[in-house]
Amino acid sequence: MKEYLRKTYALTERGADGLWRATVYGFLKNITYMLPMFLLMYATNGLLGFGDFNGAYGALGFALIGVVMFLVINKEYHTTFNETYKESANLRMEIAEGIRQLPLSSFNKKDLTDVSQTMMKDVEAIEHALSHSVPTYYAYLATVAVIGIMLLIGQPLLGLAVLAPIVLSIFLAHLSQKMQKRATKKYYLRQRKSSKAFQELIDLHEEIQSYHLSETKKSEATRLVRRNEAVHIHTELGQALPVTFSGAISFLSLGFAMVAGTRLLQSGTINVLYFAGYVFAAARLIDATTAFTMAHAEIAYISSSVDKIKSLVDAPEQTGSPTALTGFDIAGEDVCFAYDKKKNVIDGIAFEAKQNTVTALVGPSGCGKSTLLRLVSRLYDYDAGHMTVDGKELSSIQTEDLFKHVSMVFQDVLLFNGSVFDNIRIGKYDATEEEVYEAAKRAGCDDFVKQLPQGYDTIIGENGSRLSGGQRQRISIARAFLKDAEIILLDEIAASLDVENEKYIQESLNRLIKNKTVMIISHRMKSIEGVDQIIVMNGGKIEACGRHEALLDESPTYRTMIESFERSDAYVY
Numbered sequence: 001m002k003e004y005l006r007k008t009y010a011l012t013e014r015g016a017d018g019l020w021r022a023t024v025y026g027f028l029k030n031i032t033y034m035l036p037m038f039l040l041m042y043a044t045n046g047l048l049g050f051g052d053f054n055g056a057y058g059a060l061g062f063a064l065i066g067v068v069m070f071l072v073i074n075k076e077y078h079t080t081f082n083e084t085y086k087e088s089a090n091l092r093m094e095i096a097e098g099i100r101q102l103p104l105s106s107f108n109k110k111d112l113t114d115v116s117q118t119m120m121k122d123v124e125a126i127e128h129a130l131s132h133s134v135p136t137y138y139a140y141l142a143t144v145a146v147i148g149i150m151l152l153i154g155q156p157l158l159g160l161a162v163l164a165p166i167v168l169s170i171f172l173a174h175l176s177q178k179m180q181k182r183a184t185k186k187y188y189l190r191q192r193k194s195s196k197a198f199q200e201l202i203d204l205h206e207e208i209q210s211y212h213l214s215e216t217k218k219s220e221a222t223r224l225v226r227r228n229e230a231v232h233i234h235t236e237l238g239q240a241l242p243v244t245f246s247g248a249i250s251f252l253s254l255g256f257a258m259v260a261g262t263r264l265l266q267s268g269t270i271n272v273l274y275f276a277g278y279v280f281a282a283a284r285l286i287d288a289t290t291a292f293t294m295a296h297a298e299i300a301y302i303s304s305s306v307d308k309i310k311s312l313v314d315a316p317e318q319t320g321s322p323t324a325l326t327g328f329d330i331a332g333e334d335v336c337f338a339y340d341k342k343k344n345v346i347d348g349i350a351f352e353a354k355q356n357t358v359t360a361l362v363g364p365s366g367c368g369k370s371t372l373l374r375l376v377s378r379l380y381d382y383d384a385g386h387m388t389v390d391g392k393e394l395s396s397i398q399t400e401d402l403f404k405h406v407s408m409v410f411q412d413v414l415l416f417n418g419s420v421f422d423n424i425r426i427g428k429y430d431a432t433e434e435e436v437y438e439a440a441k442r443a444g445c446d447d448f449v450k451q452l453p454q455g456y457d458t459i460i461g462e463n464g465s466r467l468s469g470g471q472r473q474r475i476s477i478a479r480a481f482l483k484d485a486e487i488i489l490l491d492e493i494a495a496s497l498d499v500e501n502e503k504y505i506q507e508s509l510n511r512l513i514k515n516k517t518v519m520i521i522s523h524r525m526k527s528i529e530g531v532d533q534i535i536v537m538n539g540g541k542i543e544a545c546g547r548h549e550a551l552l553d554e555s556p557t558y559r560t561m562i563e564s565f566e567r568s569d570a571y572v573y
């Protein structure tokens, strides 16, 4: 049962265990709700002169029932809510851990809103259902089964009269489940679509303003909201109908109990006590059925959230075994990779990047240079061929063991909304203050950081929004200085730097990259003329490889690039 709950609601093992206990207490609560009725029947029986009834025992019985009810309800309440809130935290951590293990290819940038919504909104939806609906749902089914058997044994005909509408009501709720899931999925997808659209509106507000798109985007957003509204109403109606209908059917239970009970009473088959007991049981079951149908609707409502969490938690992880790397030569053979698994962006390339050398990647825009660096750093895994570091297959190296030897500075710098100091220290968590300041100096950060209101303690905003592009770039270079890893991957790091900073950082970099395996992408052809090896890429393939002078003869692409660079260098506005 626990395994069933875990799989059905995408729970952690602990969460499934908690849910199971909450359900058991929910069931016990339902049963204890019936106890006063039994005692009342016993008391009435005695008062009517049909049996012995001792007032003192009766009072004691009521007091005892009160205590049992208090204990069970209290336990049920605590188990349900404690376990639910703990499970939400567990689920979020499990999703975060799952995401950490995923290769980047599993979720491209466009899905980030989706992932964050899953972590927050989907988990919240499940949290609510776990505390308010799921235990109610299963506890109800168990209660109906137990009470039903008791009612049928007590008086089969009357039991059948009470149970038939209840069972029909459950059956109808179950039948409508598919319809409810379909309706809620539609609404769920629309919600996601509009979240992404609104996120885009926020991200691109500068472009929207500068291209006078405010009115167009506003009417697009209004259309989206209106459409959402319509789908939401449709979904609510789609849910309300089965809930109301099966709820209404359960009310027949009371009517049937009255009619059948009266007939049986008249014929002398049952006494007044039985009659009252079955009518009371029908009333209790109707109440419980109303709660059940609501719980049922909420469970259908969260089905899309559950599916989404499952898809994240169960996505294939990036595997690898613990590997100690001692050498840092990188090599590739017949390497192929496609983002969409259709057209190869890296198309059967072979290369070598030796330790203590600098390898530059050049080629026309879109030829696959950045992608190759992403493969080397295992941000993505290649689809075919072999890549090795220290002679070991890259895809079999546990990512932690690889990442600790790799420093990456990419075009798109990502910073945390924390202090400058903490953002630099990401490069080496146990770095001393002096080491952080030294790295910042070498990356040309020190001057501008000292101008900030709180210096190194200044909070830089979401993704460093309070800094310029060049300042962000320098912080990410400082991280690389601090990490001082054996493999250094630099992708267009000079793109946002001014000439003075570029020169300064270049000198520091030259010291940093000594004795390292360096792979660098730079559009400033002059800066790579002196490197040990230049790989010329074109259309995902390697056209040529060698030093600058040799390539001028051998590679038409390289020659063209050098010529265009010289022309653009001479260009004036």
Ligand SMILES: Nc1ncnc2c1ncn2[C@@H]1O[C@H](COP(=O)(O)OP(=O)(O)OP(=O)(O)O)[C@@H](O)[C@H]1O
Pocket: 108, 339, 340, 345, 363, 364, 365, 366, 367, 368, 369, 370, 371, 372
């Ligand atoms: N995340 C992605 N998903 C799908 N396709 C991508 C992704 N990133 C890059 N591509 C595609 O892969 C190809 C190679 O891109 P890549 O960024 O490696 O080229 P590049 O040589 O580094 O280009 P540039 O010099 O302009 O930075 C391009 O056609 C690009 O459109």
